[in-house]
Structures are given as C-alpha cells and as structure tokens.
Amino acid sequence: MDFVSFQKQFDLALKKAQTFVFFCECSIQYSGRAEAFLDRGDRLILIKQDKTMQIHQPEGSTPINYMKAGGELKLQRENKHYSLKAYHPGDKDYLDIEIYKMYDCLTRKLEDGQKLELVGTERDMSDWIMQNPTSISKDFKPLSREEHTKFGFIDVFGHDREGNLVIVECKRYTANLDAVTQLRRYVEKIIELKGVKKVKGILASPTISPNAENMLKKWGYTWVRVVPPKRLERHNKKQHSLGDF
Amino acid sequence: MDFVSFQKQFDLALKKAQTFVFFCECSIQYSGRAEAFLDRGDRLILIKQDKTMQIHQPEGSTPINYMKAGGELKLQRENKHYSLKAYHPGDKDYLDIEIYKMYDCLTRKLEDGQKLELVGTERDMSDWIMQNPTSISKDFKPLSREEHTKFGFIDVFGHDREGNLVIVECKRYTANLDAVTQLRRYVEKIIELKGVKKVKGILASPTISPNAENMLKKWGYTWVRVVPPKRLERHNKKQHSLGDF
DNA sequence: TACTACATCTCGCAT
DNA sequence: ATGCGAGGTGTAGTA
Numbered sequence: 001m002d003f004v005s006f007q008k009q010f011d012l013a014l015k016k017a018q019t020f021v022f023f024c025e026c027s028i029q030y031s032g033r034a035e036a037f038l039d040r041g042d043r044l045i046l047i048k049q050d051k052t053m054q055i056h057q058p059e060g061s062t063p064i065n066y067m068k069a070g071g072e073l074k075l076q077r078e079n080k081h082y083s084l085k086a087y088h089p090g091d092k093d094y095l096d097i098e099i100y101k102m103y104d105c106l107t108r109k110l111e112d113g114q115k116l117e118l119v120g121t122e123r124d125m126s127d128w129i130m131q132n133p134t135s136i137s138k139d140f141k142p143l144s145r146e147e148h149t150k151f152g153f154i155d156v157f158g159h160d161r162e163g164n165l166v167i168v169e170c171k172r173y174t175a176n177l178d179a180v181t182q183l184r185r186y187v188e189k190i191i192e193l194k195g196v197k198k199v200k201g202i203l204a205s206p207t208i209s210p211n212a213e214n215m216l217k218k219w220g221y222t223w224v225r226v227v228p229p230k231r232l233e234r235h236n237k238k239q240h241s242l243g244d245f
Numbered sequence: 246m247d248f249v250s251f252q253k254q255f256d257l258a259l260k261k262a263q264t265f266v267f268f269c270e271c272s273i274q275y276s277g278r279a280e281a282f283l284d285r286g287d288r289l290i291l292i293k294q295d296k297t298m299q300i301h302q303p304e305g306s307t308p309i310n311y312m313k314a315g316g317e318l319k320l321q322r323e324n325k326h327y328s329l330k331a332y333h334p335g336d337k338d339y340l341d342i343e344i345y346k347m348y349d350c351l352t353r354k355l356e357d358g359q360k361l362e363l364v365g366t367e368r369d370m371s372d373w374i375m376q377n378p379t380s381i382s383k384d385f386k387p388l389s390r391e392e393h394t395k396f397g398f399i400d401v402f403g404h405d406r407e408g409n410l411v412i413v414e415c416k417r418y419t420a421n422l423d424a425v426t427q428l429r430r431y432v433e434k435i436i437e438l439k440g441v442k443k444v445k446g447i448l449a450s451p452t453i454s455p456n457a458e459n460m461l462k463k464w465g466y467t468w469v470r471v472v473p474p475k476r477l478e479r480h481n482k483k484q485h486s487l488g489d490f
Numbered sequence: 491t492a493c494t495a496c497a498t499c500t501c502g503c504a505t
Numbered sequence: 506a507t508g509c510g511a512g513g514t515g516t517a518g519t520a
C-alpha cells in the first residue's frame with residue numbers, strides 16, 4: 001500500500017470519526033510518564049474515533065504502546081518514510097511512530113451504543129453480604145455499604161450483638177497482604193474517628209493466601225469464606241453450551 | 246463480506262499464526278471470573294497468533310471483552326448467523342460472540358522480535374537512589390536493593406550514622422495511602438525479623454497526597470521528595486521535536 | 491483536578 | 506501453580 005493513499009485514508013478516518021486499523025513496519029519512541037523505545041518490527045496499530053491509539057505486537061493481550069483519549073494525532077512525511085506523532089497535553093505524553101512500510105489498512109464508522117452488563121464485581125459481593133449477613137456471622141447486622149462517605153471506602157459496615165462495630169472488606173479472589181493492610185487501615189480509621197475500641201475487622205473472600213492469613217490473625221482480624229455471586233439474571237435460565245468444548 | 250469467505254480467512258489465519266482483525270456487528274456473552282453481556286453493536290475484533298482475542302468498542306483504550314493467551318477459538322455457523330466461541334481452560338472463561346454482520350477483515354503474518362526498552366520505572370528510581378544516597382539523607386548508606394529476597398520487596402535498604410536501619414519505598418508518582426501502608430508493612434516485618442527497633446521508614450516520591458502524608462507522620466515515617474530519572478541514554482542527545490505540536 | 495480503589499486487570503518474577 | 510507487586514496501568518466515582 002502506498003503512503004499517499006494511506007494518508008488519504010488516515011485523514012478521512014479522523015475527520016469522519018471512524019475506527020482505523022492498519023498493519024505496518026515501524027519503530028516507536030515514547031516519552032512522558034516514562035521513556036521507551038521499540039525497534040523496527042511489524043505491528044498492528046488501532047486508532048479509534050476518540051483518538052485513542054494502541055500499537056500491538058503479534059502476541060500478548062496488552063498494547064506495547066498506546067495513547068489515551070484526549071490527545072492529538074498527526075501523520076506526516078519525513079524523509080524516506082512517514083511519521084505518526086501523538087501528543088497528550090494532560091499527561092505530557094509524546095509518541096512518535098516511524099513507519100517504514102505500510103501493509104494494509106481498514107477503516108469503518110462503528111455504531112455502538114451498548115454498555116456492558118457485568119456481575120460478579122466486588123460491589124456485587126458486598127451487596128450480597130448486605131442481604132445475607134449470616135454469611136459473616138450469626139449476629140452480624142449490616143448497617144450500610146458505604147463507599148465514598150465519611151468513614152472512607154468500607155465495603156460493608158455493621159455491628160454485632162456484643163456492640164462491636166464490624167468492618168468487612170471484600171475481595172473477589174484470593175485475599176493477599178494488601179487486602180489485610182487495607183482492612184487494617186479502615187479499622188484503625190474507625191477506631192480513631194469513633195473513639196471506640198470494640199471494632200472487628202473481617203476479610204471476606206473465597207480464599208486467602210497463607211501470609212495474609214498469618215498477618216490477619218496476628219492483628220486480631222478474622223477471615224470469612226465468601227464466594228462472590230456472579231450469575232446474570234438473564235442468563236440463569238440458559239445453560240451454558242459447554243458441549244462445544 | 247459473506248460468511249463463507251470470512252470463515253476461510255479465519256481458519257487460514259489461525260492455521261498460519263497470523264494476526265487477524267475484523268469489523269462486525271455482534272453481541273457478546275462472557276462467563277468465567279465474572280459474567281457479562283453486551284448487546285448488539287458494531288465492534289472491532291482482534292485475534293493474535295497466540296489466540297489472545299479482544300473486542301473493542303468505538304471508544305476507549307481497553308477492550309470491552311477479551312480472552313487471554315492459552316485458550317481455544319472456534320468459529321461456527323449457528324442458525325442465521327455465525328458464532329465465535331472462545332474457551333480458556335485455565336481461567337474457566339467462556340466467551341461467546343454472536344456475529345450478525347461481517348463487515349471487513351484483514352489478516353497478516355507479523356514479524357516482530359523486538360522488545361520494549363523502558364526507563365523511568367520504580368526499579369530505575371531505586372537504582373538511582375542507590376547511586377545517590379544523599380537524596381534520602383546526608384548520612385544514608387544504602388546496603389542493597391533487595392527485591393524478591395528474604396526481607397520481602399523492599400526497594401532500597403540501608404542504615405544511617407545513628408545505627409538505624411532505613412527502609413525506602415519508592416513511588417514514581419504521587420504517593421498515596423497504599424504506599425504508606427506498604428511501607429509500614431515492610432518496616433514492621435524488618436522489626437520482627439531482625440528483632441531491632443531502630444528502623445526508619447522513608448517514602449520517596451515526587452509528590453505525596455495529603456491523606457498519605459498525614460498517615461505517614463502519624464506513624465513516624467518520613468517523606469523525601471525524589472523525582473525519578475527517566476531519560477533513555479540513547480535519546481539524551483536528541484532533543485524532542487516539540488515543534489510539531 | 492486530585493484522590494481513592496477496582497479490574498474478567500495483565501505481566502513478570504520468585505518461591 | 507501460587508504469591509506478590511509493578512504498571513506509561515486504565516476506568517469509574519467522588520470531593
């Protein structure tokens with residue numbers, strides 16, 4: 001593919017807010033929050049209508065280089081090849097792509113107003129605990145699932161029959177050291193703010209790493225096994241077609 | 246584009262370990278670590294030679310759905326449309342894409358043996374501190390930059406003239422509450438393992454959030470302003486071409 | 491804008 | 506395989 005027709009496609013795609021994807025041989029220089037250089041090789045480059053850009057190598061889930069939305073893009077001739085420059089004012093990020101060979105490109109206006117319906121998040125887990133308090137303990141009375149309020153970002157907050165305040169931190173997967181220190185921070189914050197000492201810290205997760213459990217015990221907190229719910233209502237009835245694999 | 250030729254391209258691309266990208270109208274169902282559903286809309290789908298797959302909506306940096314490497318892919322006819330199913334045994338992840346319209350596709354074998362050279366990471370920052378110990382304090386004597394060793398993941402470890410052990414935790418950006426709790430964990434671990442009490446905790450970062458600084462002071466640790474170096478040697482000489490923007 | 495925490499995080503490294 | 510932490514993390518939600 002020649003550069004001139006590439007440039008036409010590129011300009012048109014940006015003007016019409018299309019999604020633009022192409023294969024090329026390029027080298028890449030990044031400068032901003034860090035600095036990076038990627039020597040010559042074949043890559044796929046994807047540019048969306050919001051001017052996000054990502055460069056993909058032939059393997060791996062994550063782009064090897066990218067620019068976030070809110071930047072500017074410019075394609076220009078430079079000596080024997082083309083140069084695609086991106087600049088993001090907010091992050092002060094620069095990306096320079098030197099394009100040696102253009103292979104193919106594809107462009108299309110995508111119409112998509114849908115949003116992902118997702119269940120099985122940490123929020124779903126804390127909702128479920130609110131509705132099933134005995135999963136924490138027999139006498140646990142949840143008061144609130146306060147996220148961004150006065151006491152911070154506690155997943156589930158309540159009390160028990162002995163008058164203890166109870167703080168529950170949820171983790172969807174194996175709870176680790178970070179989860180324990182996070183819980184500890186919340187418990188200490190409550191003790192400080194409320195001026196009380198009867199505060200219980202509970203870590204709720206399907207599993208916990210040995211180190212995390214040791215630390216948890218050492219600080220007097222407890223772990224409760226809770227498996228997060230993750231069934232979409234609309235898919236409950238359909239059985240998954242496992243037969244295909 | 247008709248489905249039959251699409252299927253041929255798809256099979257060939259997978260067989261030849263090519264990178265395969267196409268535009269289509271589809272709906273998506275995900276089940277595994279969580280559950281998700283995305284109703285009908287136009288998307289770009291990218292499949293790489295390692296069988297990673299990602300579905301992109303017309304905006305945003307991150308794919309709305311994806312599958313990691315190590316899975317299986319299968320395209321098959323299903324009633325009036327096609328269905329692209331993916332299964333990842335390790336994660337027990339299922340992804341079903343129902344394709345209503347195929348627009349265009351592009352496939353190519355990408356040759357790329359390059360790896361990203363990156364500087365300005367937390368490791369570079371701790372290296373720099375090792376070589377410039379006075380950035381921490383006048384009498385700081387670094388002993389080691391131990392990452393994955395017996396004492397844990399301490400960025401820089403050393404001592405001062407008064408015989409204190411000194412633990413430095415580096416953050417490349419604004420240090421937050423997490424950074425402080427992380428430092429605290431390391432300090433307490435050292436106190437426990439070494440059986441000493443003269444341990445100083447230092448958080449090194451270019452900036453620190455107010456909450457984090459409060460907590461740091463409360464626990465008796467200190468913050469040192471360190472701006473991480475991030476210039477690639479090879480790019481030191483070239484001045485960045487800011488003129489283009 | 492800054493701060494906080496989640497994420498189907500991904501990725502690499504060490505045990 | 507699991508545990509742990511970094512990441513140019515990105516993204517959402519809130520003060």
